[in-house]
Amino acid sequence: APSQLASRPIRIVLLDEIDRFPVSAGSEGDPMQLAIKRTTTFWNRKIIAVSTPTIKGASKIDAEYEGSTQEELYIQCPHCGEYQPYVWEQLKFEHESGTLSFSDVRYACKFCGVLEREVVWKRQKIKWVAGKPENEGKRGFHLNELASPWKTWDEIVQDFLEAKRQGKEMMKVFHNTSLGLSWEEEGDLDM
Secondary structure (H helix, E strand, C coil): CHHHHCCCCCCEEEEECHHHCCCCCCCCCCHHHHHHHCCCCCCCCEEEEECCCCECCCCHHHHHHHCCCCEEEEEECCCCCCEEECCHHHEECCCECCECCHHHCEEECCCCCCEECHHHHCCCCEEEEECCHHHCCCCCEECCHHHCCCCCHHHHHHHHHHHHHHCHHHHHHHHHHCCCCCECCCCCCCC
8 A cells, every 4th residue: 555655664675576566556656666765764774676577678577687786596517517597498308298207307508418307407506696796786686497496397397388288378477487587578569
């Protein structure tokens, strides 16, 4: 509610799912900016904005990430030792009529090309790598579901195959929620 956004100073603001915020909090304006304004009296304020991205060009979290350090989780290859982020295109699998077995899903190193199972990759060292370290005043992080301890690569591939079978709207959900990427609409947008 707009009245809650303007009611008192706040040192720590957690803005969750900012891509789903309304354009305006009643007649008060942007709810994200209203919440951030509540922190101005604190020298040690913390502002945390989190979201699953939505549509490219309209995504608030994309805009926040653009102006940040753009950090990604990098994992060390179990064979050559080179670090790299988890990228969907590096996940290799074979399926027949939507069926998949655990041994089918492998991740390919972008440097040496070795194919290894999830359990091997997830035992490797990790580190955060900044794409724009010069933006040190605003840290930003991107993480996709391939790094999840709660979802296996088999399950993610099954979700992908099901989304692909169901069509564009389900692929949009997979792209946004599993890959953590904004969806780019094809064709012209009506404004």
